[in-house]
Structure formats: structure tokens, C-alpha cells
Amino acid sequence: MLAKTFAVMCILSFVCALITGRTDALTPAIFAGTSRALDISASLVGMTCLWCGIMNILKKTGAIEMLARLISPVLRLLFPTACKTGNGIYECAASISANLLGIGNAATPFALSALKEMQKDNDGAEKASDDMIMLTLISASPISIMPMTVITLRNSAGSVSPTKILVPVWICSVCGFIITVILVRTLAGICRGKRKHK
Amino acid sequence: MSLVSSIIVPVIITLIALLLLFSKKDLLESFNEGAKSGIKLTVSLFPSLILTCCAASLFTASGAGEILSHLLSPITALLGIPSEILPFLTVRPISGSASSALLAELFENHTSDGYIGFAASVIAGSSDTLFYILAIYSSAAGVKNTRYAMPAGLFTMLFTTVLACMISGMFI
Numbered sequence: 434m435l436a437k438t439f440a441v442m443c444i445l446s447f448v449c450a451l452i453t454g455r456t457d458a459l460t461p462a463i464f465a466g467t468s469r470a471l472d473i474s475a476s477l478v479g480m481t482c483l484w485c486g487i488m489n490i491l492k493k494t495g496a497i498e499m500l501a502r503l504i505s506p507v508l509r510l511l512f513p514t515a516c517k518t519g520n521g522i523y524e525c526a527a528s529i530s531a532n533l534l535g536i537g538n539a540a541t542p543f544a545l546s547a548l549k550e551m552q553k554d555n556d557g558a559e560k561a562s563d564d565m566i567m568l569t570l571i572s573a574s575p576i577s578i579m580p581m582t583v584i585t586l587r588n589s590a591g592s593v594s595p596t597k598i599l600v601p602v603w604i605c606s607v608c609g610f611i612i613t614v615i616l617v618r619t620l621a622g623i624c625r626g627k628r629k630h631k
Numbered sequence: 632m633s634l635v636s637s638i639i640v641p642v643i644i645t646l647i648a649l650l651l652l653f654s655k656k657d658l659l660e661s662f663n664e665g666a667k668s669g670i671k672l673t674v675s676l677f678p679s680l681i682l683t684c685c686a687a688s689l690f691t692a693s694g695a696g697e698i699l700s701h702l703l704s705p706i707t708a709l710l711g712i713p714s715e716i717l718p719f720l721t722v723r724p725i726s727g728s729a730s731s732a733l734l735a736e737l738f739e740n741h742t743s744d745g746y747i748g749f750a751a752s753v754i755a756g757s758s759d760t761l762f763y764i765l766a767i768y769s770s771a772a773g774v775k776n777t778r779y780a781m782p783a784g785l786f787t788m789l790f791t792t793v794l795a796c797m798i799s800g801m802f803i
Contacts, residue, residue, distance in 0.1 A: 446692070481670075490665070597744075
């Protein structure tokens, strides 16, 4: 999927550059992309190491187990397979909690570890399992309590009231979250039904 | 609320420090193990990250976002999405930095408190870079086929966009 998406985007970009006449912007863009990847990796390494280390401590002390038990009804709804087998469920609990608390840079490493664990349930298959898709999509449309980046941008632009967007953002992100959960569960059920009929 | 956000990380770190001080188990070793697995994880992600960032960079530099906006404008007009935020919208799932830059541009041209700036802010606050997340997460899991994830994610984003445009009018 990544290969196909990359290929489609490259061809699309080349064609569009021909249309808009910006073909000489393409080569610098590639180099900008590689250096951006390095920037992202650099920050990712640091915070991934820190939070994965903390995750291990939380596992060892049983703190994460307490958290998972606290939100277990939610976890059972979102990640039925992982709840049954226990693979990656603590990391999922940590990731969801981190997202809610607004520490996005902890949520990502937790989610990445969760996915690695979930692959064990998946028998190493090349297709993503339903739980994996659920975790990915709720990370992409989380319940956003404090959208700092946007508020900061609004402040810099001289907004009269940068935080006026809070209530609409809450409404939209909660609705988006609910829609995501409904969509994923429905599609997962449809796919499972199709597989049974085969 | 922002007090909670800013204080939560120091609180967690303090709790961890207390645990390290007073727990009888060898927690520092646990931390090392976890951190080492973190390094391996990040290094394994690097190739996917390169592809993703290059693709996103090419997309924004070539003006593909603008062309896509032109193509989509009749449909989005029906849904109540103003055409001025379309360039921002088409880039949003692909690149966080480019979408932030476009958002800043929207604020310059349409003020951050007007309808367009407000709706764009709400969309920015309730969505994320779907493409990047899908690529990184599927690479971490080791899966190549993400099945219905991309269409579902895009549908959710469309839904929140329409909702944002609808309710922004009430909040200005």
C-alpha cells in the first residue's frame, strides 16, 4: 500500500507540475523531503526511547494494568481481539490516554509499540487486522481537548479570541471519533461476514 | 485546561522518578530495555518516513493540491465547504507542515476570526495527517495492506470538515 501510494503520488505530482509549469520545483522538493524525514526521525528517536522506556517501567510496576482495567469497557469496544489475547492492550490503553491528556508525542510511540504487539495476533500477515486499523484511525482523528498548534497559529495571526475554536473543535473531534469507531466496526463486521461466506 | 496539558508531563516524570527511587524492582533496567526497543523501532521506520516525506513534498511543490481543489470545488460547494479552504483541505491529510503554512496564509488573507479562518481552524484542530500516520503505523506493524483504513479515514475527515463548516457559522 505504501509502495502504491508513493508511486501514485509521484506520478500525480509530476503530471501536475507539468500542468502548473513548476517542474523545476520537483528536485528541490525531493531533497527537502529527505531532510524533513531526518528532522522527524531525530525528534521521533528521542521521544520514542523515552516513552518506550517509561512504558516498560509502567508495565513492570503494574501501573499500566490499573489504567487498562479502569478503561476496560472502552478497550473491549475498540479492540476486541487485543483484549482477548492481551497482546498490545496495555500499549493501546496508554496511547488512548496520552491522546486524551494532550501528550501527542507520547501517544505515537505507545501506538507504534501496540501495533508491533498486535502483529503477533495477526500471524505476521501482510493485511492489517481490524484492531490495528482501529488504533490507526482513532490516532488520526483523536478527541482533541487542547489543539495547541492551531491556537498558537491563531494567536500569531492576531486573532481576537484564539481559543474561541475550543467548543467547535471538541464537538467535531468527538463526532469524528464516534464516526471512526462506528465505521471501523461496521466495515470489520462486513469483511468478517464476507470471509465466512467464502 | 492548558494548565493540565502543560503540567501532565512533569507530573508523569515525577511519578516515574519516585517509582525509580522507592521500588524494589530493577526499574532502570526496564527503562533501558524499553528505550533500546524504541531505537530499533524508530530506525525501522526511517525508510517509510523517507518515502512519505518525499511524496508529501513532491505533492505540495508541484501544485497538485491546487489542481485537486479545482477538480473538487463543484462537489464541495454542494456540501457547504467554502472553496477558499480547499487548498488547505487537500493538503491536510498529506503534510502537517504544509497545511500549517496554508492555514497561516488563510489567516493572512481572510483574518483568523472571519468565517473562513474560523472554519479552517476548527478543521485543523480536529483532523490529522492521515497519510503520514497510515504509512508509519503500517510500517511499524509490518503490514503492507491497510484494507479499508484509507477510505474510512478520508470519509471521517470529510465528515468532520462538513460538520466544522456547518457549526462554525454559529460560533463566530
